[in-house]
Amino acid sequence: MTNAGSQDTGFQLPPNSIRSLLQNPFERRTLVEKLQVKELGPDQPDIKIRQQASEKGKTYMRGFSCNWYNRKAWLAGCSHVNAVFCFPCLLFKTAGTDTTWTVTGVKDMKHLSEKIKKHECTRAHMENTVKLAMLGRVNIATQLDEGHRIGVRKHNEEVDKNRHILSKIIDCVKFCGAFELALRGHNETESSDNPGVFRGLVDLVASLDSVLDEHLKTATVFKGTSKTVQNELLDCMLSVLKDYILEEVKNADYLAIQADETTDISTHCQLVLVLRYIDIHNDVQERFFEFIPLQNATADTIATALLGRLSTILPEGQEGRLIAQAYDGAAVMRGATGGVQRKVKDVYENAHYVHCYAHQLNLIMQQATSHIPRISTFFSDLGGFAAFFSRSFKRTAVLDQVVARRLPGTSTTRWNFHSRAVNTVYEHKDDLLRCFQTIRDSGNFDPPTVREAGGFVRMLEDEDFCFFLALFHKIMPHVDMLFNQLQKRNIDSVYITGIIQRFTNSMQTIRDSIPSLREEHSGSVQQQPTKKRRTLGQGEQQRLATEVCDTILSHAKERFSFTKHLISATLLQGDLFPEHTVKFPDSALETTVEAYPMLNKAKLKTELTLIYENNEFKACSGALTLFQFFMENNLQGTFTETVSLLRILITTPMTTAESERCFSTLKRIKTFLRNTMTQDRLNALAMLSMEKKLIRNIPDFNNRVIERFATQKDRRAKFLYK
Template identity: 75%
Template structure:
């Protein structure tokens, strides 16, 4: 027992009793704090403002957080007694809120970094935007394969920038990457995906070039969803007649939005609102085209009603008459029918490009050509429908280019393994790199086909789009609103993490206990949270 037990605890009965009382008090305090953490998690997960206009006990508007705490107190006698009698630590102050948010952010980041540490490869997605306070925010998203062989795209943080030039963005990214990938792990970063802006894609002075100078395996990926959007913009703006068609189409929603009286006629006759056209949306003009096509007769009737009713001013009557002639025009009707047939295919491609688990092999079946030779060649090596052809003539050029791009692969061993893969019918049935990787895992073939599995992990980890970064921006705009525009950067990151990664947080074992441990050791506290 020497050195393993506290002598005082063994000999002094009074000390034993004091330890028991202390631990009972710790149990109570931890129970209360866990309930408060649950309230903070709920507010953060549903992007609700924690604080109200007045948080005093007599206030009629204490905020969602205080309302939740009071609701839980009505269901939990221990919490209710604590709120009534607490004099040292009540747990509902804004200081405690901020400290708990910091601890929750730190616990979640530690969990993500532990997953990244165990992953074979890592890719990043980054994009910048301006928040409601006109501050430039750079979002960083990590993509990797978790220990369960699932593709994960994790929000890491919003990084405030003084400006959006290449040096500032690259320095901010490399500063964060230095903490995520310590010395000796630089080769783990195999891809960086951006939206294709000049600052990001510059071949000599762009962000991707500066990052690649430090992380040599970090190949640049131009987001395919952005590329498709650019293609649609070019196709609909450089052909005069098509450009005129979409310009006219955008006038429908604008016409009705300028007057509640016009909107009332639209609701009465069509019973359906007309969406506006936008060149920045993922689905471009698809909603406007489909709505006008599907409700064409009713919309035409609506314009005629406005034109012939005599209840509108001359300008409205003239514009309505112009829309009637437009909708009866053969050229307009032709383009409306044409794009109604085209847009579903574009929408399908957009939806596929925004999935988290897409890979270059899967995209190969959706897009005819790749703009990046590395992605094209790598996808060709493991494209299932080409396995039979490769078994006859091995793709030497593709293998050479792939190994040059990723020196971590053993060329001779990879060629031997791929030759076996090409000759086996079970492998040919797999569609996409994700399914093929899962096949290797399910059949315990990772040790046998080590280089092929490594190549598959590279392909799966490489992001094909930056849709997750765009989703993070949507969350940013919901969290940092006009009425909440003065929140600090740490609080913004914590609330964003609770919202974006709420599924991850709910799956972390003993999340509340980890937060309590960090909260208790953060500084000296009068309330007791640590066991003796």
């Protein structure tokens, strides 16, 4: 029995006391602390329990006797709650243990003898008693045993071999994922002549690796090429990549998300999620994170799915780090009251909405073409050229012979709307005219073909069609140039402002030159021997051409105008520095601090004033260039607020082209595999394809996957070292 000093009345509880074990459970303690508790044994203070009981009309008092400690060595007491406990069960708490003996304690003295007998007979009590008796003995004994050391060495040698084999199989899975090749063949049996790319690749590696070759020939427990192992490896790879990306996000100051929904070839609605941030090396990263399955494409469904993922990416208390969200132009995404962006902003107040600028360009061109009936008809007629030749090899043969150039198809889903078709028809207009005349005069074609060819001849001789063809031939190069610039990944709001201004200036120049374009077109018409058809007057042609240019200009200014939170980009726009030197942009600074309250207004103003007055900073063309200048010259500690603002501007996505790239990869993966995949398998294959560079840069990627694979469940094959 322990002495009175072990009672629960001191400033520091003894490690074996009941109160100490309840406050600091035994399983959380180190091996040294556990051995100390075992050596001390159960705490057995003198418990003052007095209970009044009645039996056969007589009343008497019952109490706890310390003799019980001598009779049952496993009993422990607590004077604080005046109850007795089972010491082994309190330490190990095996499943099935009666919580009365481990949590509340036994206080019923009348039935104490019966309770003790019943508890001693339970399996849980016996198991816990054996565990306490063997604690610290097995490890010491086995470590001293030579046979044990030999067994450990052999085990580790087998682990080395198994990990080498699994690493080679992982390499094969990575290769197939990187090049979007199907992991499974139609017939993977040993006798199959075409077992699939994955099995063929494994066999190729085995022919170069004797260890893998022997394993494939002799393995009975674990071969590593089954569908189950493939799925488990893909799951482990996805987990490793996601953990790495989340670690990068954890170290980033700010985060932006890009999301869009699409439907795969199985008509399943998918939401793609891309994360944008600046990593610890000060590089801008856009990481594909996952495809999220959706039941439908409503705002509530999409917002719920997004918020669920964001809660795991940004822990509670870090909501302010999400500074931007980018989607496409659909009303369900951009709605000001019930759209996805509004629902996300209600939770993440700094997550300002950014419309994809490349989508904006598409909307502008659609507005300029589809909303003007005469222009809409022109593009419908233009689309007929490619359709005419695509229906017949015989027609295409004449096209190749006369024009020596194929006609590109037009598609409203292309962001550079009909550009190639306009340029090709304009540049080869005379050749196409001869081609259609050849078809009409050859006598080798059926009447419908001859009739359609005649329609195209009249179209190419139509003065209105030729005028609009010349107009859009001037407009489209600027659209193409803007589209290509908007697709760059490392662009920022400062860079966007400059290229949009150049685009609008070009459109204004074309608008001003419409009269000269009309005169130039009329001159070329008079030189043609064929009489031209005209349905519109010169004034009407110029009016429509002016309307097209005005529509593009007005929508460009409206759709590309900075929203409130993007006014901050003007603070760091290099060509405005001279103007800011004369008059500081106080209103833009107020708006910036209101949008991003984490910035220190007074210090930011001081830093910006110095930047505006220093000529060396005026050469910086964009936010990314200026940010790199600060980092390369170790000025981030001096210009703390400016660097924070630059991080915000750079993290804010100006395009969702990355999401669209994910969509095309999704379609390629589904097409190549041609089978039904689980969502985890789809996510893993997409990740392997789109983040192949990241996989190469992760140190010990294969070892991380093997560790995850080995601990996923109990495996008969050995992958963990002793």
